[in-house]
Amino acid sequence: MATPRNTICLWYDKDAEAAARFYASVFPDSAVQAVFHAPADFPGGKAGDVLTVQFTVAGIPCIGLNGGPVFPQSEAFSFQIATDSQEETDRYWNAIIDNGGQASDCGWCKDRWGLSWQIxxxxxxxxxxxxxxxxxxxxxxxxxxxxxxxxxxEAARHG
Structure with missing residues (x-):
């Protein structure tokens, strides 16, 4: 599989693979393509640890980097997932919240790794x-x- 020209790189402390597998289990058109192990010790880990994970989230190519706790996620980046029904909205929202996530306002929530989502x-x-x-x-x-x-x-929209 060829590497896409532009890929979103998401920094994780140490759980990039778990995050990628969770996203792949929840969102359609999502998958884990590859897991790469560090060939040598690095500032956030040791040789043989998972270093990067190549995955897609709703068709968007991503790389999860296990870089350690230096750069935590923030609301400055989020995935916005468009939904077609209350059932679909509930399914994605509840999957994130029920897996250690946190609700916020106006359709925003955070997953257990601190990544923000707009459902x-x-x-x-x-x-x-x-x-x-x-x-x-x-x-x-x-x-x-x-x-x-x-x-x-819908009720507010129609007055």
Missing amino acids: TPRVLTEALAAGGDEAQRAFAAMMTMQKIDVAAI
Whole structure:
């Protein structure tokens, strides 16, 4: 398999493989392609430890780097996953939260490794794109939520 020209590199303390396998189990069009072990000792580990993991998340090529605790994840980077229903929204949100993650506001959550996710129903994106009063009502409703409630967004959208 050829390496993509542009790949997102995600820094993990030491659990890149576990994270990649979790993402592959939750999101469609996701897989772990390869696990590479360090050929020698490095600042975050020893020869033979998992150094990098090549994987995809919802079709996006990624490399997980076990670089140690020096650079923790932050909300400055997130994956935004578009969903088509409340059931799909619940499935992804609950998978992240129930696996040691943490809920936040407006459809955001963090997985157990500190990576941020936006689980975003398309109905919300469409309401915001509509502009005007419709967008204002949907935005006001979203601001009261953690996990997005599709029915509440639809009700707000239509006044």
